Amino acid sequence: MHTKLFIPGPVDVSQRSYQAMVQGLVSHRSLEFEEIYRTVQSGLQKIFESKDPVFLITSSAWGALEGSLKNTCRKKALCCTSGAFSEKWYEVALANGIAADALKHDWGTPIDPNRVEEALKTGDYDAITIVHSETSTGTYNPVKEIMEVVKQFPEVISLVDTVSSFSGAPTPKDAWGVDVIVTGVQKALALPPGLALASVSNRALERAKAVPHRGYYFDFLELNQKHANNTTVTTPAIALIYALKDKVEEIESEGLKTRFERHARLNKRVHDWVEKQGLSLFPEKKYAAKTLSCIRNTRNIDLPAFNQALKDEFSFCIDGGYGKLKGKTLRISNMGNETEASMQALLDAMDVLIERFA
Ligand SMILES: Cc1ncc(COP(=O)(O)O)c(C=O)c1O
Incomplete structure (x- = not known):
């Protein structure tokens, strides 16, 4: 799959x-x-x-x-x-x-x-x-x-x-x-x-x-x-x-402005999830990217195991941190063709798994 x-x-x-x-x-x-x-x-x-x-x-x-x-x-x-x-x-x-x-x-x-x-x-x-x-x-x-x-x-x-x-x-x-x-x-x-x-x-x-x-x-x-x-x-x-x-x-x-607004809306949905889960963004919110989110792993999620389960059980893949931030942050994209429904499906899956791996 x-x-x-x-x-x-x-x-x-x-x-x-x-x-x-x-x-x-x-x-x-x-x-x-x-x-x-x-x-x-x-x-x-x-x-x-x-x-x-x-x-x-x-x-x-x-x-x-x-x-x-x-x-x-x-x-x-x-x-x-x-x-x-x-x-x-x-x-x-x-x-x-x-x-x-x-x-x-x-x-x-x-x-x-x-x-x-x-x-x-x-x-x-x-x-x-x-x-x-x-x-x-x-x-x-x-x-x-x-x-x-x-x-x-x-x-x-x-x-x-x-x-x-x-x-x-x-x-x-x-x-x-x-x-x-x-x-x-x-x-x-x-x-x-x-x-x-x-x-x-x-x-x-x-x-x-x-x-x-x-x-x-x-x-x-x-x-x-x-x-x-x-x-x-x-x-x-x-x-x-x-x-x-x-x-x-x-x-x-789609219209360029509408496209930018869609990305901003989906990005906010991820930010709201971050807050709900008691996590925080890596940068100051004012400077946070609108096309992806980099999230501090403040709940000590076992990211390799979390990502493997996300893949095995839900067929989704997120990123477990880049370079010196590997393991310390997770990164989620809201770029491209994503919709409210597709982002929510990911966030719902992460809700389930975070309880197991945090
Ligand atoms: C900000 C930035 N610059 C450069 C690159 C390199 O892009 P490519 O792998 O297409 O050469 C990337 C890839 O992730 C990037 O995010």
Whole structure:
């Protein structure tokens, strides 16, 4: 029996999305593909809330996150860290030989715009990395406030990871004034993994022209050149792009605002459950993610046994904590296609099991 995933990605994929993938392939150099690319493009621009091009990159999100640094950082990157994924982005910079400093915050605390300002005032940096939704701690960073600071430093190209918030919560790229937003399709878009999406500003493209050794596969200038012809640089995951086209149409029918509201409502349902069970969220409620919940294991639940029973008896799977929070937190996704009924089914199952394993 299929185990339904309530982990913070990948999440459950609908039959509709799987079905959308099962079409005969077309060449990515054909007029048919160009038409699909155009439709996907305009749908995605509405979700990014940006006029900038969205590159469809066949890789997991990390490919495009790594690529965004390689394309835009000449001098030094300021990597704002407050959890596992933001720390990893800093490590990825170093692994690429890119000079970088980590602006360290405690896990689960929001990035402080004042500290960002202090750091940028040194003049040392020409790129900044910010994770909007830090999936390891279930925390949203105040990107709007951080960007108000970053915009005062025109040399600095802003790179934002919205991997676990995109399409489940607002990520208004142009209003924020962000240069590059990267996301993946396996989280709130609820598609099988394998595609990264990168919305890239003209400023970032101009910077790329001045950066040598951008590589090939993630080169923004190559991607942009092919984008102008409504296609990709290399053979893309065409079946996933079929599913993405169907997904943007589905989102248009649901309405973006309604989709955000649904995610917020389902997220609140999880928060209410947390309170009812005498548990607490890992971050301060004000900064808690709307697409997933990271919950402190204050009742000492035996999480491996709990999750096994959840799987065996109810065919559900949640997450038992990421990185150094393994065993100390549980994480529950409300991303993608979930409904009141589907979330409640999970919470009811957890009500039954928590008495046994706490
Ligand atoms: C915030 C964040 N950034 C980056 C990633 C990496 O995504 P991928 O596994 O698609 O490369 C994840 C995956 O969970 C994530 O949650």
